[in-house]
Amino acid sequence: MFSEVVTPELFASAVRLATPIALAAIGGAVCERSGVVNIAMEGLMLISAFAGVAAALLFGNAWIGVFVAVLASVLFSAIHAWASINLRADQVISGTAINILALGVTGFLMETIFGHPGTTDTVKTIKPLMDLPAGGGGVLGTIWQWVDVVFLSYTPLVYVGMFSAVFLTWAMYRTRWGLRLRALGEHPRAADTVGINVLRGRWVAVLISGFMAGLAGANLTLEQVGSFTENMTNGRGFIALAANIFGRWTPGGAYMASLLFGFADALQLKLQLFSDVIKIPPQFFLMLPYILTVIVLAGVVGRAVAPASVGKPYKEKG
Amino acid sequence: MSADPQAACELPPNVGQDRPPILELRNVSKRFPGVLANDDVSASVAPGEVLALLGENGAGKSTLMNVAYGLLSASAGEIVVDGNSVQIRAPRDAIRLGIGMVHQHFMLVEPLTVTENIVLGMEPTNSWGLIDRAVARKRVVEISAKYGLKVDPDSRVMDLSVGMQQRVEILKALYRDARILILDEPTAVLTPQEVHELFQIVRELVSQGLAVVIITHKLDEVMAFADRILVMRAGRVVGETTPEECSEQSLARMMVGRDVVLKIDKGPAKIGEVVLDVSDLVVLDDRKLPALKGVSFAVHGGEVLGIAGVSGNGQRELVEAITGLRRPSGGTVSLKGRDITHDDARRTIAAGVSHVPEDRHRRGLVLEFDLVENVALGDQRREPFSKHGILNRSALDTEARARIKDYDVRTPNEHVAASNLSGGNQQKLVLARELGRNPELLVASQPTRGLDVGAIEFVHRRIIAERDSGKAVLLVSMELEEVMSLSDRILVMYEGRVVAEFEGGQVTEEELGLFMTGGGRTPTEPSRASEEDTGA
Ligand SMILES: Nc1ncnc2c1ncn2[C@@H]1O[C@H](COP(=O)(O)OP(=O)(O)O)[C@@H](O)[C@H]1O
Ligand SMILES: [Mg+2]
Numbered sequence: 001m002f003s004e005v006v007t008p009e010l011f012a013s014a015v016r017l018a019t020p021i022a023l024a025a026i027g028g029a030v031c032e033r034s035g036v037v038n039i040a041m042e043g044l045m046l047i048s049a050f051a052g053v054a055a056a057l058l059f060g061n062a063w064i065g066v067f068v069a070v071l072a073s074v075l076f077s078a079i080h081a082w083a084s085i086n087l088r089a090d091q092v093i094s095g096t097a098i099n100i101l102a103l104g105v106t107g108f109l110m111e112t113i114f115g116h117p118g119t120t121d122t123v124k125t126i127k128p129l130m131d132l133p134a135g136g137g138g139v140l141g142t143i144w145q146w147v148d149v150v151f152l153s154y155t156p157l158v159y160v161g162m163f164s165a166v167f168l169t170w171a172m173y174r175t176r177w178g179l180r181l182r183a184l185g186e187h188p189r190a191a192d193t194v195g196i197n198v199l200r201g202r203w204v205a206v207l208i209s210g211f212m213a214g215l216a217g218a219n220l221t222l223e224q225v226g227s228f229t230e231n232m233t234n235g236r237g238f239i240a241l242a243a244n245i246f247g248r249w250t251p252g253g254a255y256m257a258s259l260l261f262g263f264a265d266a267l268q269l270k271l272q273l274f275s276d277v278i279k280i281p282p283q284f285f286l287m288l289p290y291i292l293t294v295i296v297l298a299g300v301v302g303r304a305v306a307p308a309s310v311g312k313p314y315k316e317k318g
Numbered sequence: 319m320s321a322d323p324q325a326a327c328e329l330p331p332n333v334g335q336d337r338p339p340i341l342e343l344r345n346v347s348k349r350f351p352g353v354l355a356n357d358d359v360s361a362s363v364a365p366g367e368v369l370a371l372l373g374e375n376g377a378g379k380s381t382l383m384n385v386a387y388g389l390l391s392a393s394a395g396e397i398v399v400d401g402n403s404v405q406i407r408a409p410r411d412a413i414r415l416g417i418g419m420v421h422q423h424f425m426l427v428e429p430l431t432v433t434e435n436i437v438l439g440m441e442p443t444n445s446w447g448l449i450d451r452a453v454a455r456k457r458v459v460e461i462s463a464k465y466g467l468k469v470d471p472d473s474r475v476m477d478l479s480v481g482m483q484q485r486v487e488i489l490k491a492l493y494r495d496a497r498i499l500i501l502d503e504p505t506a507v508l509t510p511q512e513v514h515e516l517f518q519i520v521r522e523l524v525s526q527g528l529a530v531v532i533i534t535h536k537l538d539e540v541m542a543f544a545d546r547i548l549v550m551r552a553g554r555v556v557g558e559t560t561p562e563e564c565s566e567q568s569l570a571r572m573m574v575g576r577d578v579v580l581k582i583d584k585g586p587a588k589i590g591e592v593v594l595d596v597s598d599l600v601v602l603d604d605r606k607l608p609a610l611k612g613v614s615f616a617v618h619g620g621e622v623l624g625i626a627g628v629s630g631n632g633q634r635e636l637v638e639a640i641t642g643l644r645r646p647s648g649g650t651v652s653l654k655g656r657d658i659t660h661d662d663a664r665r666t667i668a669a670g671v672s673h674v675p676e677d678r679h680r681r682g683l684v685l686e687f688d689l690v691e692n693v694a695l696g697d698q699r700r701e702p703f704s705k706h707g708i709l710n711r712s713a714l715d716t717e718a719r720a721r722i723k724d725y726d727v728r729t730p731n732e733h734v735a736a737s738n739l740s741g742g743n744q745q746k747l748v749l750a751r752e753l754g755r756n757p758e759l760l761v762a763s764q765p766t767r768g769l770d771v772g773a774i775e776f777v778h779r780r781i782i783a784e785r786d787s788g789k790a791v792l793l794v795s796m797e798l799e800e801v802m803s804l805s806d807r808i809l810v811m812y813e814g815r816v817v818a819e820f821e822g823g824q825v826t827e828e829e830l831g832l833f834m835t836g837g838g839r840t841p842t843e844p845s846r847a848s849e850e851d852t853g854a
Contacts, residue, residue: 176441176449183427183438190425193389194439194490195410308428317389317408 005270008149013269015150016224018255018262019158020045020216020233024240025247025254026164027212033172033249034205035185037311039095040080041213042237043102048073048217050106053228054113056123062222065123066157069222070214076102077210085202088313099237107230119229126223129156155223157215164212165255172250181205185307188314198314213237235290242293245304257296264289337364338401340529341386341417341498346395348381355381356392357553363498363529368520370544371533374573374770375741377550379533380422383500387419388412418491419500422533424483425490428476432486433458435475436493461492466522481512488519499523500531505539509628510798510831517543535573535770537566538799549573574772584782587806590619593654593790594640594759600648601635609635611814612649617759622781622791624805624822626798628834632814633794634676637763640792641673642666654758667696670758674748674765676794678741682748685737689729690718692736693751725750726776742773749780760784763794778804798827812836 024041031038051072056065076098083094107117114120130152135144172178180201183191188198216236221228239261246260247253268285275282339362348356355378363369371379384390386397388406397404399415406412412419426435437454444450458471467485475483484504491499501520505513520530520543534540540547541561549557549572557572570578594617603609609632617623627633638644640651642663651659653669661669675681683692694703694714702713718732727746729739736744745765753760762781766774781804785791795801801808808825810818810833818833 174448176443176447179430179434179438179441179449182430186427186429187425190427190435191439193387193409193419193421193425194494195408195413196439317391 005267005274008146010266010270011150011263012153014259014263014266015154015158016262017265017269018258018260019154019161020220020224021236021240021243021261022161022165022255022258023157023216023219024213024237025243025258026161026168026251027209027216028240028244029247029249029251029254030168030172030181030212031205031209032244032310033181033185033307034202035188035307035309035312035314036081036084036202036206037091037095038077038080038206038209039092039238039241040077040098040102041209041216041240042233042235043095043099044073044076044210044213045217045220045233045237046099046102046106046231047076048214049221049232050109050120050217050228052218053120053123053221054109056222057121062123062126065222066126066215066218069218070211073214073217074207074210077206077213080210081203081206084313085199085206088315091311091313103231106228110228110230117230120227122227123222125226126155126157128153129159155219157219157223160215161219161255165251168251182307185310188309188312192314192316199316202314216240235293239289239293242296245306246296248304249307261289261292264292337366339364339398340400342398343382343386344396344398346382346385346397347393348378348385348390349393354553356385356395359395359550359553359555361548361555363531365497365527365529366524368524368530368532368543368545370540370547371531371550372535372537372540372547372569372573373550374535374772375768376552376770377573378553379550380502382550383419383502383531383533386412387417387500413494413496416495416497417500418488418494418496418498420484420487420491420502420504422502422506424487426475426483426486429474431472431474432469432478432489433471435486436471436490438490440494457493458489461489465492465519465526467492467519479512480507481509481515484508484512484516485519488523496528498529498531500533502533503535504532505534505536507629507796509834510827511835513539537569537771540569541566551575570771574770576772578771578775582778582782582803584804585786587622587785588620588788589806590621590788591654592616593619594792595652595655596636596640596649597651598649599636599639599646599651601632601639601644601646603635609814610639610646613811613814613816614649615809615816615819617790617792619758619788619790620785621806622785622793622804622822624801624808625792625794625811626801626808626830626834627796627811629796631811631834633763633811635814636811637673637676637761637792637794640666641671641761664696667755672752672755672757672760674745674752674760674762676763676767678744678748683736683744686735688735689722689727689732689739689747690714692747693718693721693754695751697751697755721750721754722747724754725780742769742776745769745773745777749777753780753784757789759790759792761792761794764796765793766795766797766800774800798830802827802830810834 024045028038028041048069052065052069055068056062080094080098083089084091110120111117132148132152135141135148172181180191180196183196184198184201192198220232243257243261244254246257247255268288271285272282342362344360346356346359359382361382373379381390385392386406388408388411391407397406404415427438433455436458442450442453442457455471462469467489469482469485469489475486488499504516508516524530544561547559547561548555549569551573597614599610599613600608601610613636625633635644639646642661642665646659650657653671656669658666658669679685684695697703698709702710704710715732722729722732725746727743727750729743736747739747765777765781769777781791781793793801793804806822808820808822809816810830812834
């Protein structure tokens, strides 16, 4: 059974399933490093997943769908930025409001545009970036098959996820923007007293998070599923939040943590096929990623130290 | 009254007054909702001069300087730099004009390195627009050499001592070419040695032509280091003088508006029986590391035992272990012969231990509760305050009113929230509760932290009154002067151990300071010292 479970497809499916979580989690890391909690990622992903499909169906082009998905998510994240940065609202409440709003808006637009609840029509999903020929037989062929499937078989946004994990980690630790970003989330008043614009810095971070959540939603519908179903994000935004914590608020760490969740998901899908053989009900495997989330959030995995000022609204002056 | 340049010119020439002021604040007023924090205040400082801004807590000193630094906007008034009227809307404007400020609460990003903190907001960049770390580090090293401010540019700020962090703050201002340096209560958190070093640094800075403003409420520092003194009270400037022209006593009178007893007058101790006996106590801190590594001592009735030490050497854990807030992992604590090692706070209180905690706001009071409820805390189960779990409101009100009167808590009435009281009155309220229940032992941790002279006087008198009525007092304080003036016996704690013991009045601040920082010979452990001698 081992060789049937542990295949290159298992790992590829882990990466694919990790991607929407990772894209959102990377943005979440940027956002939280600036001092703003973004639990709205779930809602942002949902909005963009829907907007992407709707636009792709309307224009008959999946890339226009991606663009519209990102645009929608950025717009909704602006609501979060405005409420939590300018109005100094409780960030958890603002985020929750957006999550509820997203559920309502997508449900409503579903009925208005498609005339029925449930699932939309299907779009043609975006193709893998590379389409390489299968290898021959022998050891070399097997190696090639692993490399091809595990590394080279993905759709563009999967690579965007990998690239942004590396790029944003580098930017966070090596650029002026990154230094200032980290200062904002730790001690915004210190940043303010050396002339850094705290509110603007946080706005940019929230919008980046919106951008990334938009890519996550687009990846979900336009690269993976091909259609939108109500509440299809199914907690991925919250898992992204956990991945961000597990990854210690770094884009790279968030990506690796997402891979872990993706792997749990891929494994459970695979194991469901064998539930008759190993006599464990498939529902049990379905719980795996969520149990993992609970364990991570309960802080079993080391005591992660959050940015000192995360979640605290900042008032410029009196 | 006002500090206009003409009047300043008449002061002795040796105080830097021969030069025109570099920074002037003219008729500044700042109103907060319900408070006029600055009322028509004028002040000025010249290059090469140390101006002390002296006043009680809440006098408006920080507010005035925050206005100068652009952190607050004034309701009225004018700021003049180099003779030109300027607008300072935000700190970046102040920085551009050469004003630097070290805040009371440091503005440092703890996980970042010293260099990163110093360059933050003005990072040197290379041709790619990326931070040029080599250049940044080089500039930091240069400036720290120029002014004699030694600090490791690559350490993370969170790993530095408070004194070192303060240097980083000063370097931050110097990196931005500050010509005016404002230090807000710079000595509040320092050891005596660090204070000494700080004032050497300040001397170096003024000799290189900087103007320095030091905010403080400590009289001895002002006398020792200021060229000129501006005294503020309740938002106004009430006097301007020089150390040569005044005494601590006259400054205190100006600050408080009445005569103040600065030196505690206490008679000889009438030592009674052992009240608190701590033996070989081992306590872990929050990270489960040993904070107390076997501490033994006794406190007698009729004496104040003072514990001196730099914050974080086990004092907090000691206090928590005695008061039932933390479980010791070894050793015993007994009160009048009864073992209370494993008693919780409730039983410790019942046994006769009262506690004035170091953090008034988080542990001393429930800020949202009114004064009556705060007075009742800890005694709420006792009759007549409650019966069968139901509070007796009228008994509580009566008791609270009596104690408020007894302890001179200034409040409109007993039903306002504790958060509305000033710091001094909050502390009086804590004392009213803790001493009002007539304990055997008072454990007072930093009882005057952040209080002004008037309130400090009150707290000190009450502590001595406890001692004189035969009670035992354990006093933990970072203020050496306080420990020295109140204690009949002094223990010095360093890294979880008692490293020295002195009779009150037989030790100098410098000696204590030395032991507090791990120096000195340990008179309580002569055997070990002689071992080292023979081993060498
Ligand atoms: N941000 C603020 N909002 C409202 N009141 C304030 C604020 N800052 C200071 N105050 C009030 O202004 C007065 C002066 O405070 P402050 O300048 O901090 O005094 P000091 O530094 O002399 O101890 C106090 O009564 C204080 O409560
Ligand atoms: Mg102050």
